[in-house]
Amino acid sequence: MSVSQFQIDSHGRRTHTSGELRADHVSQHVVLKGWVDCRRDLGGLIFVDLRDRYGITQIVFNPEHNAETAKIAEALRFEFVISVKGTVREREVAAKHANMPTAAIEVMADDLIILNTSEPLPFMVSAQESRETKASEDLRLKYRYLDLRRQELKHNVLLRHRVYQAVRRFYDAEDFVEVETPVLMKSTPEGARDYLVPSRVHAGKFFALPQSPQTYKQILMVAGMDRYFQIVKCFRDEDLRADRQPEFTQIDVEMTFATEDMIYDTAEGMLAQIWKDVKGAELELPFPRMSYDQAICTYGSDKPDLRFGMELHDLSRTFKGCRFRLFDSVIEDGGAVVAIVVPGMGDTGRGKMDKLDKNIVRQKLGARGLIHFRLPSDGSETVSSVKSEVLPAEFVNAAVTATGASAGDAVLVLAGAAPKVFEQVGDLRLHLGRDLGLISDSPDGPWKFLWVTDFPLLEWDEDSGRFHAMHHPFTSPRAEDMGKLGDDPGSVRAQAYDIVLNGSEIGGGSIRIHRPDVQQQMFDALGIEEEEAQARFGFLLDAFRFGAPPHGGIAFGLDRIVMLLTGASSLRDVIVFPKTQSAQEPMVQSPDVVDEHQLTELHIQLLDESQDDA
């Protein structure tokens, strides 16, 4: 029989999936349907691993059992779609993959129907190959439907599904209302760049895809919805990273009459639900909290990775008046001298240290240069990278004491302007943590959650010469700092918080402003003119005039959460059809050009390429 011949599926519906047959199914007659994961043709006997979403079952074709069926089976190749009618039986020889759930049995085929054939594959899909594919990501994205058949990606998709369900179950039980907010909204060019959608009906006007449903969810609070959540796509037209996609999914939450503690409780409850449902893990609640200032001073980051120690030490006082010019000048200018203690680095040679200095500290971190004190493990005298004539030994020893370093450790020191030098040492800490194998990205944890609280409300932007909202312009200042908004905006703390997991920011939120006068003060501090504020956010200011309740909320990066749960190294592995780093989608090849006609309808005229530089 020719393979190309059209086959009618006379087997009827499948009786089982390829993942569920066990020893107690033996001697049952079954119908299985799925893909040929692989085929082992021994000349007479043919073994086929039949795969579907649920698992793999071994099918045996034996010419002595049914010659005609065995003959058809010779034509089977990778990824053919087949229907098999047969009898479950115990395996004569123990399976080599005894850990496979269906390893105890096989199906002796009585009949085989080839439902569809497959051309030779651009890359291997079969289970053995798929644990760690060698295919380039480019190719995998182009043939994403094949990539998604692989164990790893299939697992990620299914896990992501369980996360959605856990989230919905939790919020529903907590009386939250799921509401869909518009995807076509208006551009609010504060922050990230918007994706714009031209309006056909209104010449020269544009919708924008939401960077977040922020203003809508606040208005839902004004509307009395009380508790809202949504699993929602958000869009940002910025450059991509391994953990950044132009369209991504948020778990968006807002609560009326919320305090920070109420938000923390609910968020912790939701995360605990996810971890319980997906990992069977009980998270320890509540999560620890740390202020933004403390995070920067202790870890040099607003998203500290607590999976390992190596905290920062501010040695500015220790080195005060040390006569080492670099330290003295930095301290005099209000900068800081910051150190970390690296265990096991006390015997590291000068060459390696210089390499670290050159390749990492100077090139990658852009810092001024690494100073180090090594404490050999044999307890001999501390070796300083700076000669004692230049930096007296008493100061080196004081530094060693202050950091608590002991034999076998190295003390690494950077000096520079604060807070930048803290961040640089923080990056160095992360680099070394990874380098020394102190960080494990295993999907089994450990899970180190942390709330980072008391973020600054504003940050100074050198380029535009004005303050920017660190979170967003609707974030409420702390009540006690409200008075400083006018004279000393830089020192105002916000009621804003981030939730950090293993050094990744997986969510953030704030208590919002709910009074028009405070919102106006905030716009003033941001240098947004009244007219402009009215044009951009008038609808929100209006809403605040009609009994807006106090409210606050949080949004989680669902993709990042799934990425951490799966141990994936890239967001692209947990998104079914992701964009490449250049924000394109290789399978459908978007974005793409459109007809002149379509453009005309949208009142759009393209600039000449040559005018691009203008």
Place this chain on the structure above:
RNA sequence: GGUCCGGUAGUUCAGUUUGGUUAGAACGCCUGCCUGUCACGCAGGAGGUCGCGAGUUCGAGUCUCGUCCGGACCGCCA
């Protein structure tokens, strides 16, 4: 916008340092043999615009310039 790495058979790579015969390997594909495999085995075969374009050279996969694509990072991401 910038820095760095990569692009050679359907796929993953070697070959580029030092330019020189017919560009190799593994997997996949095709043919034949093979009745207990599970990375099945054995034998044979087909398969290449060395990303693209210019340049240097007697001669370029290899050197130079440009360009496109992919990736990591910086800037950017309220």
